[in-house]
Amino acid sequence: MAAPESVRVKAAVLYEIGKPLVVEEVELDAPRAGEVRVRLAASGVCRSDWHMVQGIHPPPLPVVLGHEGAGWVEAVGPGVHHVQPGDAVVLTWLPHCGQCVACRAGRPTQCNEVAWSDLGLMRDGTTRLHRGELRIHHNSATTFAEQTVVPAETAIALDASIDVRQAALLGCAVMTGVGAVRRTAQVAPGRSVAVIGCGGVGLSTLQGAVIAGAAPILALDVVPAKLERARRIGATHVIDTSQPDVLERVHAIVPGGADYVFEALGDATTLDLAVRLTARGGKTVIVGLAEPGTKLVVDPLGLTLEERSIIGCFYGSCVPERDYPELFALCRSGSLQLSELVSSTCELEGINDAFARMARGEGARTIIVYPDD
């Protein structure tokens, strides 16, 4: 192999928890064995990124965040054959080894061989990102940069019929939300669904509920604009949870509660609400990432007598090789409306404003659009 050449790319770097990201040029090394370099078309701005900036889930520093992206392969390292330069790809943010007990059992979201990823490193324990001598950490897909290097298995060849910019959303929000319904909870047609929190993941969960044939479908949020968006996506009823008597208003639609309640915020108050809204025999599905140490008080007798369950959903319980082609098919058929999830677009320089909008509870998903070159 020729000596690996690095490229200079614009990236948004987090140097300090709670501080604005710094948009600047950094160096990105060539992909090594089992890696792919991708030029990004777009990146979503996800609440998980914001939680890292705030230190709720602190990343190793300095770091380039962003984990929801799609783009085009620029270069592949040795041993990579499933994609080649020029291919459009969507990035999944969760690498997996394919070899461990969890992977072989068909549960790659529980792969126990990817601790290096949590440390902001590549599989060989180093980073491809740096600024001079300063090592800069990755954040899985690392999409707040014009280009990124990712583990090969996380670059999924994208169906040519799908807009590559909108496809970025498939990488986190859509896979998580649709997977929560179809894979984690396995919602049956005709059963009732309630979704608490109508951001990118919550709206995707609602889309999953529509695709699964659930009815009725209730959307709950405190922001009227998000509820309007939920209604357009297919929610049959919307509940403004800033108003009193939430339980009573939900029970007026689904007496006894909903069969499946999805909590997409990870907030102690709404987690408690989710449990209380779940019908006898139903499932409470925790999709949102709670702050470490968050407690949920549950009466176990109620779970036993009413055969209710509380289950966690990590990244939609997805098997990327199986579930991305399924999402592509849902896009092609028009069952998935990606454009409805996007509330605004900006350039990378607008990243801090995007976080500010998120903190104020505005909009669904902001998409960072990278220039063509």
Ligand SMILES: [Zn+2]
């Ligand atoms: Zn995300």
Ligand SMILES: [Zn+2]
């Ligand atoms: Zn594994």
